[in-house]
Amino acid sequence: MRQVSVNSLKVGDMMGRTIYSGQGRVLLERGVLLTLPYIARLRELGISIIYIDDEETRDIIIEDVVSEEHRREAIMSFEQSSEAVRLGKDFSGFEVKKAINNVVEDILYQKEIFLSLVDMRSFDNQMFSHAVSVCVLATVLGKALGLNRENLEALAIGALLHDIGTVKQPKQLIHKRVPLTSQETSLYQTHTVNGFEILKAKRELSLLSAHVALQHHERMNGSGYPRQLIGERIHHLAQIVGIADFYDNLVNGAPGHQKMLPHEACEIVMGSAGTLFPQDLVVMFLKHVAAYPTGCTVKLNTGEIGIVVDQNKSLPMRPIIRVLAGDDTLTAFVKAREYNLVENHTTFIESILV
Known part of the structure; x- marks a missing residue:
């Protein structure tokens, strides 16, 4: 694949x-x-x-840490909750907890987790896919940090519903991918407080989840919002969701900016260490995310074209590449050979071909 x-x-x-x-x-x-x-x-x-x-890449297995069924249930849970909020109705926190419990179970079941699956997002499912992706990223990171089950579930629910406050905002604002005006920025930034108020009212949900919605855009250096909190004043769970949200917005686009490639996003996340997010959080996050996702097509400095077929988890920037062709076209497959970029020190990836 x-x-x-x-x-x-x-x-x-x-x-x-x-x-x-x-x-x-x-x-x-x-x-x-x-x-x-x-x-x-x-x-x-x-x-x-x-x-x-296809025949050439059928043996490439790209596994999701969450089953398709449970990912779909989480999407539906967020869709139903956000639609209820949009219509001014109540939604079932117990149904959200049920869907999240399955996601958490899937992630806890995995021994070593390395995220390498790219979302296939449409205009229709962009907001829902983002919510579930941030939920998965944050829960994986929370597990790696050793959170107990109670905090892990509060984290996962807060991550899934972190943007619930955007539901009543104009769709053209949420889908805008060029810089926002100052008025648009002010309106968009109200979603954190609105999300907090929505989740705080749900007695069946942990108050920690509400604080995740409130603080997920706060940054260590005080440049975030809504309260410009600094350092340890930002709740640890909110920082976890904040970095997951930050990364997913980079690779899939967000209000005010276009999307970029995963390795570019990883570089920006790396550069945020100690300023936007705690350094130990950034290091742990990057240990679990593929800079060059399995299955993507890359061009090497040798001029060869290949597919990322596997990852070196200790060095995520140096995956294993199967060479398929000698030019940019991918029209003529040749006898495959593989480069392990950890062992081939002079071979490196020049670009991802999309």
């Missing part, structure tokens, strides 16, 4: 992973052979990258 740009898809390519809508419905199922109408629909939905299965 490998990542392919939607613009590079061909008729007959086989879907490698299922794509879901914001309501958790199946948009396109794994194993489906793509037709021209399907490809056109993917473009209409705003999906830029999908996974496909």
Whole structure:
């Protein structure tokens, strides 16, 4: 399985992973052979990258730390909760806890976790996918930091619902990917306090989850909002969700800025150590995130084109590459050979091809 740009898809390519809508419905199922109408629909939905299965990369397994069923349940839980808030109705905190419990169980079951799966996001499911992705990232980090089960669940719920305060904001603001005006920035920043008020009222949810929503945009150096808290005045769980949210917004875009490639986002997260986030938190986070996700296509300094087939967890910037072609086209597969970039010291990745 490998990542392919939607613009590079061909008729007959086989879907490698299922794509879901914001309501958790199946948009396109794994194993489906793509037709021209399907490809056109993917473009209409705003999906830029999908996974496909082909003979050359079928042995590349990209495992999710959360099952497809439990990820879909979490998406549906967030969608139902946010829709209720939008309509001024109550939502079931117990249903949220049920969905989150399954996510936490999946993550606790894993021995060594290294996140290498890229979301296939559409215009429709962007907000929901972001919520679940931040939930997974934060829970993985919380587990690595040794949080107990109670705090891990409070963290995961706060992470899933961290942006619940944006629900009543204009959609054009939430989807804007160019710099916001000062008025738009002020409006957007109200989502932290609004989210706190919404979650604080849910007696079945931990107050810690509400504080995650309130503080996830606070930064160590006081540059965050809404209260410009400094250092240890920011709750530890909020810092965990803050770095997960920061990273996911970098790789998938957020109000005010475009998305970037994972290795670029990792460099920015690395540069935030000691200023925006505690250094030990940044180091631990980067130990669990692939700078070059498995299945992505890369160009090496040798001029060769290859696919990332596996990771070196001790050195995430130096994965294992299977060379497929000698040019940029990927049209002519050659006899595969692999470079372990930990062992091949003079070979490095020049760029990700999308």
